Amino acid sequence: MLRQYELVERVLGYDPDADEALLNRAYVYTVQKHGTQLRASGDPYFSHPVEVAGLMTDLQLDQETIITALLHDTVEDTLATIEDIENNFGTEVAQLVDGVTKLSKIEAMPEDERAAENLRKFLLAMSEDIRVLLVKLADRLHNMRTLHFIKSPEKRQRIARETMDIYAPLAERVGMYEYMREMQLLAFEQLEPEAYTTITKRLEELRSQDGGQVDAIALTIKQALAEAGLRVEVSGREKHPYSIWHKMAERHVSFEQVSDIWAFRVICNTVDDCYRAMGVLHTTWQFLPGRFKDYISTPKSNGYRSLHTTLMYQNSMRVEVQIRTSEMHQRNEFGLAAHWAYKQGDRPDGQVGWLRDLIEIVDAAHDAEELLEHTRMAIYQDRIFAFTPKGGLFQLPKGASAVDFAFAVHTDLGAQTVGAKINGRHMPLRTPLNNGDVVEIIKGKNAEPQLSWLSFVVTGKARAAIRRAVRMKERAEVAEIGEKLFEDIAARVPARIGKKAVRDALKRLEMDDEDDLMFAIGAAKLTDREVMEALVPGCTAELDDDADWTQRDRTISIRGLTAGVGFQLAECCHPVPGDRIVGLRRQNERVEVHAIDCLELASGIDADWLDLSWGKRSQGAVGRLNVTLYDRPGTLAEMAGIFAQNIANVKSLDQVEADHPFTTYAVDLEVQDLAHLARILSALRASDAVAQAERI
Numbered sequence: 005m006l007r008q009y010e011l012v013e014r015v016l017g018y019d020p021d022a023d024e025a026l027l028n029r030a031y032v033y034t035v036q037k038h039g040t041q042l043r044a045s046g047d048p049y050f051s052h053p054v055e056v057a058g059l060m061t062d063l064q065l066d067q068e069t070i071i072t073a074l075l076h077d078t079v080e081d082t083l084a085t086i087e088d089i090e091n092n093f094g095t096e097v098a099q100l101v102d103g104v105t106k107l108s109k110i111e112a113m114p115e116d117e118r119a120a121e122n123l124r125k126f127l128l129a130m131s132e133d134i135r136v137l138l139v140k141l142a143d144r145l146h147n148m149r150t151l152h153f154i155k156s157p158e159k160r161q162r163i164a165r166e167t168m169d170i171y172a173p174l175a176e177r178v179g180m181y182e183y184m185r186e187m188q189l190l191a192f193e194q195l196e197p198e199a200y201t202t203i204t205k206r207l208e209e210l211r212s213q214d215g216g217q218v219d220a221i222a223l224t225i226k227q228a229l230a231e232a233g234l235r236v237e238v239s240g241r242e243k244h245p246y247s248i249w250h251k252m253a254e255r256h257v258s259f260e261q262v263s264d265i266w267a268f269r270v271i272c273n274t275v276d277d278c279y280r281a282m283g284v285l286h287t288t289w290q291f292l293p294g295r296f297k298d299y300i301s302t303p304k305s306n307g308y309r310s311l312h313t314t315l316m317y318q319n320s321m322r323v324e325v326q327i328r329t330s331e332m333h334q335r336n337e338f339g340l341a342a343h344w345a346y347k348q349g350d351r352p353d354g355q356v357g358w359l360r361d362l363i364e365i366v367d368a369a370h371d372a373e374e375l376l377e378h379t380r381m382a383i384y385q386d387r388i389f390a391f392t393p394k395g396g397l398f399q400l401p402k403g404a405s406a407v408d409f410a411f412a413v414h415t416d417l418g419a420q421t422v423g424a425k426i427n428g429r430h431m432p433l434r435t436p437l438n439n440g441d442v443v444e445i446i447k448g449k450n451a452e453p454q455l456s457w458l459s460f461v462v463t464g465k466a467r468a469a470i471r472r473a474v475r476m477k478e479r480a481e482v483a484e485i486g487e488k489l490f491e492d493i494a495a496r497v498p499a500r501i502g503k504k505a506v507r508d509a510l511k512r513l514e515m516d517d518e519d520d521l522m523f524a525i526g527a528a529k530l531t532d533r534e535v536m537e538a539l540v541p542g543c544t545a546e547l548d549d550d551a552d553w554t555q556r557d558r559t560i561s562i563r564g565l566t567a568g569v570g571f572q573l574a575e576c577c578h579p580v581p582g583d584r585i586v587g588l589r590r591q592n593e594r595v596e597v598h599a600i601d602c603l604e605l606a607s608g609i610d611a612d613w614l615d616l617s618w619g620k621r622s623q624g625a626v627g628r629l630n631v632t633l634y635d636r637p638g639t640l641a642e643m644a645g646i647f648a649q650n651i652a653n654v655k656s657l658d659q660v661e662a663d664h665p666f667t668t669y670a671v672d673l674e675v676q677d678l679a680h681l682a683r684i685l686s687a688l689r690a691s692d693a694v695a696q697a698e699r700i
């Protein structure tokens with residue numbers, strides 16, 4: 005185990021400005037907090053965080069990360085609190101430790117609870133700061149190194165499976181290949197012990213047979229390059245058993261058939277030398293054309309840069325060769341960690357920039373076929389990640405819009421949305437978001453969710469919230485109409501209507517509150533008569549039958565019909581007195597009265613035509629209007645006011661189209677005659693609430 009002074013010296017070795025006292029304090033803190041706790045190995049528990057901190061110094065990470073590594077298990081496993089850590093080591097360290105602790109809590113859940121949803125949380129927690137992920141990966145690597153001490157085979161299996169499925173792919177995605185390889189190897193040993201033993205044995209046999217062959221090949225390569233005037237370092241290694249096993253499984257071949265057991269690395273001084281070296285190798289040996297890859301001119305998304313090629317050595321043996329500069333090599337093995345240490349000084353875009361790096365890396369589908377296909381990380385492939393301007397991270401389904409984003413942040417924000425800036429530019433709300441977009445929602449005080457948004461939102465949350473808001477708004481406006489109509493009705497009953505009368509009426513109608521009543525009146529779910537009866541039971545029975553409001557349907561008379569023949573006003577054209585009308589008579593049916601210019605008549609109906617005209621009584625015909633209102637609070641109420649002033653009852657009101665900033669309603673209106681309807685139309689057209697009004 006690393007001693008306290010060794011750890012501190014390591015940090016000072018690459019960062020002379022590091023706070024020595026603070027590092028010492030963190031070391032002592034973790035030793036004290038973990039106290040007499042023991043690891044499965046029998047070592048004192050604090051040896052684990054110290055080793056994890058040691059791994060972090062290998063990557064030359066900043067002192068906050070080293071301290072986080074030292075403290076990473078104190079909140080989860082000891083009496084230490086985040087507040088305590090904040091007081092002693094500052095906010096930054098406290099946040100990092102909190103991030104790691106969150107991950108440990110998810111980890112500790114039983115498998116079935118740790119389903120897809122939790123894995124997403126897992127990624128989100130890690131995404132808060134890239135250093136949380138780095139500490140977590142080192143934590144896992146050390147736990148894997150000491151896995152064999154754990155007695156329960158089930159627990160070992162579970163941890164190994166998790167490492168193979170989640171941590172090794174994550175390490176790969178952030179380009180930490182050293183970590184990935186070691187994790188895979190250790191997990192493989194647990195998960196497939198027989199395969200592991202067999203392959204390891206075969207590799208040993210091979211090594212004893214062909215003693216020194218790796219070195220021999222390395223030397224040959226070096227000589228060939230030296231002859232061309234290139235000074236390089238060449239190293240050879242056996243591929244590790246998991247990688248061989250993976251190839252066997254993938255290609256369905258036996259160990260003997262896996263021909264590329266060895267891999268060689270050529271380290272050059274310059275990029276130029278890399279390409280020259282490749283040229284020399286390709287002219288000295290045969291190469292496999294399909295296996296050549298240039299990750300120097302096109303780096304992998306995790307920053308990995310190298311040339312890859314496979315040579316046929318002595319006509320039978322495949323030899324993999326990777327060519328790179330020493331600087332690339334440094335960066336490649338520790339990926340994002342190296343990148344992080346390197347770029348620490350200049351981060352113009354701050355935290356958001358780092359998160360975007362990570363998300364891009366985690367999301368990029370590079371080498372998917374190689375490894376990730378079979379891992380549970382695939383669940384992220386249908387998700388995108390977007391940021392608030394302050395760096396808050398939200399995950400959404402692919403195709404999500406700024407409106408989905410706004411509702412994901414907060415329902416109230418969604419409701420107040422009037423516009424959006426995506427990556428600083430004004431964009432239409434329906435624009436599908438891309439991974440890593442920074443989305444700024446522009447709010448309006450009197451903004452309301454729009455029905456038209458339903459055509460592009462993809463999240464259930466946004467959809468439900470929009471529907472609810474639109475329904476509420478409609479309901480409120482219909483209730484407003486109802487209130488106006490109610491005043492009329494209340495004036496017609498033979499009693500003063502106070503609060504108590506309304507309460508009693510609600511009871512009779514089995515309604516909960518006044519709003520419900522007003523809505524029912526406004527939506528024509530109750531007739532005037534029903535409302536009057538509820539207010540003053542029995543009051544309508546005493547009223548004169550001739551009163552025009554009681555028997556509207558019978559107050560219309562039509563001339564030209566044989567006495568006693570029933571009729572009905574057609575619902576396609578809604579004729580009102582004043583319109584020129586004709587009747588259609590079919591056998592055993594009532595006569596249908598149509599306006600003469602009704603389109604139905606033009607379609608060649610098989611019926612007798614009757615020439616009709618309006619009689620003296622002409623009360624209660626229903627005219628149908630299309631009224632387009634501006635989407636503003638109160639416009640619907642204003643329309644209702646116009647109907648009330650002109651003494652026209654609303655029979656029904658339906659929203660037929662909502663196309664911001666307009667909403668169109670179909671209104672069925674009881675009118676006396678054409679002149680009455682014309683007056684109402686002109687009143688509507690004169691109102692600045694109305695964009696358009698016409699008879700259908």
Ligand code: MN
Nearest residue numbers: 052076077143
């Ligand atoms: Mn740990």
